[in-house]
Each structure stands twice: as structure tokens, then as C-alpha cells.
Amino acid sequence: MKITTTLGLSAVLLGTGLALIQQSQAAKTTTGKTTSAKTVKTAAKNTAKAKTNKGKVSPILNFRMNSLAGKPVDLSQYQGSVVMIVNTASKCGFTPQYAGLQKLHEKYAPQGLKILGFPANDFGQQEPGTDAQIGEFCKANYGVTFPMFSKIAVTGADKAPLYKLLTEPASDPQFAGEVGWNFEKFLISRDGKIVARFRSGVTPDSDEIKNTIEAQLAAKTK
Numbered sequence: 001m002k003i004t005t006t007l008g009l010s011a012v013l014l015g016t017g018l019a020l021i022q023q024s025q026a027a028k029t030t031t032g033k034t035t036s037a038k039t040v041k042t043a044a045k046n047t048a049k050a051k052t053n054k055g056k057v058s059p060i061l062n063f064r065m066n067s068l069a070g071k072p073v074d075l076s077q078y079q080g081s082v083v084m085i086v087n088t089a090s091k092c093g094f095t096p097q098y099a100g101l102q103k104l105h106e107k108y109a110p111q112g113l114k115i116l117g118f119p120a121n122d123f124g125q126q127e128p129g130t131d132a133q134i135g136e137f138c139k140a141n142y143g144v145t146f147p148m149f150s151k152i153a154v155t156g157a158d159k160a161p162l163y164k165l166l167t168e169p170a171s172d173p174q175f176a177g178e179v180g181w182n183f184e185k186f187l188i189s190r191d192g193k194i195v196a197r198f199r200s201g202v203t204p205d206s207d208e209i210k211n212t213i214e215a216q217l218a219a220k221t222k
Helices: 002-053 095-113 133-141 161-167 209-217
Strands: 064-066 072-074 082-088 111-117 187-188 194-198
Touching: 082 095, 082 161, 082 209, 095 111, 095 133, 095 209, 111 133, 187 209, 194 209
Parallel strands: 082 111
Antiparallel strands: 064 072, 082 187, 187 194
16 A cells, blocks of 8 residues: 555656646746847837827928839838838849848837838949839849838939938938949838938948947837
8 A cells, every 4th residue: 555655656756746847847938039029029019009109291201202103102101110211223232132121121010110222323324224124123132021112212303302312411411422332222100200321331231220220110209
């Protein structure tokens, strides 16, 4: 009778130990998933809060621009998101940055980043194609899925009003100055302010850009 009791107790203890080990392993697995989910959830809350409190649309996003397909798009729909505005070209030495921009889009879009591409033929005639040709090029070569817009001028006498706001001292005292080449990047905060500008040589996969994006995504709106 004592032997039976001892064996029974050992079995109970062994079963309890196995259960504790399984719970510990499950907790470790869940922790990693929870941390990632928490980051996305926090960013989503910031986006929702920014949209709720946006009030008047930022002048930078108070434009209607045509997409590559020729459809009008109200940029005001991006108010409350962190927005990166990039002037692009298909025949430039920096054209491979399309791949890096697409990766940024895939990684950070769920957290509230919007990348907007504006083709321009201002530098070295490196964007000679039609809107349809530009769209086909971006899709075939880089799998671009972030919003791309109809070709505009980003410098000179025909500069688009959007780029006047982005580059002139009166509206952008901190980051003013003409666009110097293709693939310059302006970063707009959730409350519609220009918070960073990256010249063409700063690649989308650089720590400088990724750290700035992450800081803006995590920032609380006023």
C-alpha cells in the first residue's frame, strides 16, 4: 500500500512538472508575438487619435492630385498618418531606391506610414515616360504597391503647388531649398508638419531614415 501511494505521488509530481515546463515554453513564444502586436497596436492607436483630432487639414495635404491611373486623389485622406513624399524617376542612378521604398511600405504601413511617389522629369530628363509607362515600369521591376501619382514638376517655373510648400522658406523654414535631384524624401508628421528631409544619397534602408520613421510613428499627437 505504501509503494502504491509513493508511485502515485511521483506520477502527480512528474505531471505537474511537465505542465509547468509547457506553460513556460508557451509563455516565451507568446511574449515575442505580444511585443510585436503591441507595437502595431500602439501605432494604430496613434493613427486613430491623430485622425480624430486632426481638425483642419494640413496645408501640405490639402491638395487633390491625379494618380498614375488618372484618378483624382485627395491627399487629405493621409492626414493622421506619417507621410513620406518622394520625387521619383525611372532612368536615374537612384532608381533602385524604389526597392527600398517598397520595403519601408511593407514594414511600416500597418503602423501608419504612407509613402507617396511623384515622378518628375526635371533632372537629366530621366523620367521621359507616360504615366502608364511609369506604372508598368514600377510594377514590373520593383513590385511597387505604395501610391504613385501623375508626373509633375518639382522645381522651376512649373513647380507643383505641393512642392512649393515643401521647399519655400515661408512654409518650410527648417528644411527649405530647391529639390536637387531625384529621390529626395520629405517626412511629414501625423499632425501635418515637415519633420525631416533626406537628400537623394540617403537610402530608404538607412538607419537614419528608419529611426526617424519609427520615432514619428511612436510619437503622440498633440
